[in-house]
Amino acid sequence: MTASDFVPFAYSNEVANGKITWKSPSNIALVKYWGKKENQIPANPSISFTLDTCATTTTIAYRKLEEEGNEFSFDLLFEGKPKDSFRPKIMTFFKRIEKYLPFLKSYHFTIETSNSFPHSSGIASSASGMSALSLCLMSLEKELYPEMSAEYFNRKASFLARLGSGSACRSIEGNLMEWGLHGETDGSSNEYAIKYPYTIHKVFTNYQDTILLVDKGQKQVSSTVGHELMHGHPFAEQRFLQAHNNLTKLQLVFANGNLNEFIEIVESEALTLHAMMMTSLPYFILMKPNTLEIINKIWAFRELSKTHVCFTLDAGANVHVLYPEAEKEIVYQFIKNELVAYCENGQYICDAIGYGAKKM
Ligand code: PMV
Numbered sequence: 001m002t003a004s005d006f007v008p009f010a011y012s013n014e015v016a017n018g019k020i021t022w023k024s025p026s027n028i029a030l031v032k033y034w035g036k037k038e039n040q041i042p043a044n045p046s047i048s049f050t051l052d053t054c055a056t057t058t059t060i061a062y063r064k065l066e067e068e069g070n071e072f073s074f075d076l077l078f079e080g081k082p083k084d085s086f087r088p089k090i091m092t093f094f095k096r097i098e099k100y101l102p103f104l105k106s107y108h109f110t111i112e113t114s115n116s117f118p119h120s121s122g123i124a125s126s127a128s129g130m131s132a133l134s135l136c137l138m139s140l141e142k143e144l145y146p147e148m149s150a151e152y153f154n155r156k157a158s159f160l161a162r163l164g165s166g167s168a169c170r171s172i173e174g175n176l177m178e179w180g181l182h183g184e185t186d187g188s189s190n191e192y193a194i195k196y197p198y199t200i201h202k203v204f205t206n207y208q209d210t211i212l213l214v215d216k217g218q219k220q221v222s223s224t225v226g227h228e229l230m231h232g233h234p235f236a237e238q239r240f241l242q243a244h245n246n247l248t249k250l251q252l253v254f255a256n257g258n259l260n261e262f263i264e265i266v267e268s269e270a271l272t273l274h275a276m277m278m279t280s281l282p283y284f285i286l287m288k289p290n291t292l293e294i295i296n297k298i299w300a301f302r303e304l305s306k307t308h309v310c311f312t313l314d315a316g317a318n319v320h321v322l323y324p325e326a327e328k329e330i331v332y333q334f335i336k337n338e339l340v341a342y343c344e345n346g347q348y349i350c351d352a353i354g355y356g357a358k359k360m
Helices: 084-097 126-144 150-164 166-171 223-228 236-256 259-278 289-305 325-342
Strands: 017-031 046-064 073-078 107-115 176-179 193-195 208-212 310-313 319-323 348-352
Touching (some): 017 236, 017 310, 046 126, 046 166, 046 208, 073 084, 084 126, 084 150, 107 126, 126 150, 126 166, 150 166, 166 176, 166 223, 208 325, 289 310, 319 325
Antiparallel strands (some): 017 046, 046 348, 176 193, 208 348
């Protein structure tokens, strides 16, 4: 499917008003998306675990206007209170997707949204937020066109979410989502994410992710600025090639469950993401001293315990600690005893691999 397949022809139904709620999870990339082309097209393919606990719940109440407005008409509530600072982002999003949802100016929307994770925890809410909103809008489109297939619904929800925030397209389904053209993955696309289509060893079906909140402050580098840094980056082409190769290597790992290989690829991807930021102009160090303390502790404990705990990072200082469920008891004990001390106010979130967004 290409972008033009998501421009609707005509709707078969009239809908005056209603209300829809979706709960959509965050996701954590194993092979990172970092660098994009025009229209939110990724410079390289990426793959992520869909999360479960970290999620955004969004309700849209919609009311058909007497006549179509010139502007988008919406109210916005975040955790029960009006949130004007979110308006420009939604406005930009609506402008971008209007071509694909031509009904947007025919309705007034009241958008209410809240996160399961603490506000300003340094956890990106754009993936869960943009996917939840896209799903709500798709539910309205489905009411206007009930013949829509489930596959089209998910594809288009992912496509719209991508236009809101790239990585959001990987939050629609689970448990492993791949986004971006990859020669070795049938059906892969730059326009939307797909469910990873090959064998997944059972060790990955209930993987754990404990998120250590090292720095809850505002992100030092927004992802918009971050992606921009890959334009003209001296190592960009090599990095994009590496992402393709890591994805190909992971396919084997997902099939055979080789956790040592998994660890090597995932940790290398996290460090490469940060290496890209350290070697761009301007340059940034997004890890904090405690991020490094945690990484060193994980390495020492892994060696000692012969477990398969490893880490990955987002574009920030927080650490995602990944481990198989079978090792949950011993690793969780280690996290509590040795890692929580490095978290801001001792805060962390216990999450695990999830199976995608849910209509409420
Ligand atoms: O979706 P964005 O534009 O916020 O970019 C997210 C980039 C990373 O989180 C660093 C990596 C990824 O693939 O999720």
